[in-house]
Amino acid sequence: MNRSDLTLCLFLCIFILPFCLIAPLREFYMQVNASHPYGMAFLKFSILATLGESIGLRIKTGYYNAKGFGILPRAVVWGLLGMWIAVAIKTFAAGTPYFLQSLGMEQAVEAMKRPLSAEKVVCAFMISVMMNTTFGPVFMTIHKVTDTHILNCGGSLRALITPLPFGKILAGLNWQVQWGFVFKRTIPLFWIPAHTITFLLNPQHQVLFATLLGIALGIFLSVAAIANRKTV
Numbered sequence: 001m002n003r004s005d006l007t008l009c010l011f012l013c014i015f016i017l018p019f020c021l022i023a024p025l026r027e028f029y030m031q032v033n034a035s036h037p038y039g040m041a042f043l044k045f046s047i048l049a050t051l052g053e054s055i056g057l058r059i060k061t062g063y064y065n066a067k068g069f070g071i072l073p074r075a076v077v078w079g080l081l082g083m084w085i086a087v088a089i090k091t092f093a094a095g096t097p098y099f100l101q102s103l104g105m106e107q108a109v110e111a112m113k114r115p116l117s118a119e120k121v122v123c124a125f126m127i128s129v130m131m132n133t134t135f136g137p138v139f140m141t142i143h144k145v146t147d148t149h150i151l152n153c154g155g156s157l158r159a160l161i162t163p164l165p166f167g168k169i170l171a172g173l174n175w176q177v178q179w180g181f182v183f184k185r186t187i188p189l190f191w192i193p194a195h196t197i198t199f200l201l202n203p204q205h206q207v208l209f210a211t212l213l214g215i216a217l218g219i220f221l222s223v224a225a226i227a228n229r230k231t232v
Contacts, residue, residue, distance in 0.1 A: 004064060030204060038083045041207050045082025046075040049214030053078075056219050070155025077146050077160075078214070081139070086207050088139075092131040093199055093206070097123055099130075116200065124199035125192070132191045137183055144178065145169045190216065 019026050033040045053074060054064040065071055093112070100108035100123060111119040148169045153159035194216070198209050 005058075008064070033204060033208075037207065038086055041082040041086035041211075042079035044208060044211040045085070045214060046079035048211045049078040049082065050075045052215035052219065055215060059219065068151060068155040070150040070153070070159060073150045073153075073155065073157055073159045074147070077143075077150070081143060081146075082207075082211065082214075085139070085210055088131060088135045089198070089206055089210060090203075092127050092135070093203070096127040096130050100126055112199075120200065121196070125196045127199045128192045128195035132187050132195060136187055136191060140182055141170070141173075141178065144173060144182075148173075 019029055050071060054071065057066060057069060058064050097108040097112050105119075105123075107119060108123050111117060111123050114120060145166055146164070149162075149164050150159045152169075153162055191213075194213055195210070198206050198213075201209055
């Protein structure tokens with residue numbers, strides 16, 4: 001662990017501990033989060049998910065930032081993607097229990113409003129399965145495209161105003177890695193179990209927990225990038 005690692009750990013402690021230890025500050029966060037869920041989703045993902053990618057870069061190169069990496073455009077894109085994730089969480093959490101109810105699980109909707117139970121765990125698992133097998137692959141692919149676009153623009157803020165050659169980047173993706181690792185392994189082995197926990201939480205905490213999982217995503221992306229280099 002070098003000085004930059006210690007600095008990051010210190011920053012995280014200074015940033016997170018006050019919310020854990022100071023009740024009025026925690027209550028203020030909850031109020032703002034309830035009043036402005038999508039704005040807060042933008043803020044949380046722009047900070048924490050970008051941090052996850054920086055940690056991924058650290059794993060690959062030994063540094064948290066590098067020329068052409070583009071922390072600022074990544075933060076903006078992650079903020080926008082975070083708002084989309086917040087919408088998806090609300091949509092699947094609301095709709096999937098009614099789908100399960102139509103299949104004969106009569107108490108599915110009510111189970112999600114009650115304390116932890118076996119039925120609630122089953123419902124949360126199914127919500128996670130539905131989200132990660134439909135929204136998940138689309139989201140991961142779009143993120144990969146935007147990530148590639150930022151790199152192609154040298155990591156500068158002009159990536160945010162330069163037309164995105166979506167089809168060209170999509171055609172050039174390494175689908176062996178995207179399917180064989182990102183979809184086939186991380187979705188069933190990590191994202192579905194992790195988001196099952198997400199949907200068991202109070203709705204106020206679901207987006208925050210999903211944001212923290214963005215740090216894990218950054219690590220996965222670094223592993224995928226290493227795998228990508230090995231298959232080229």
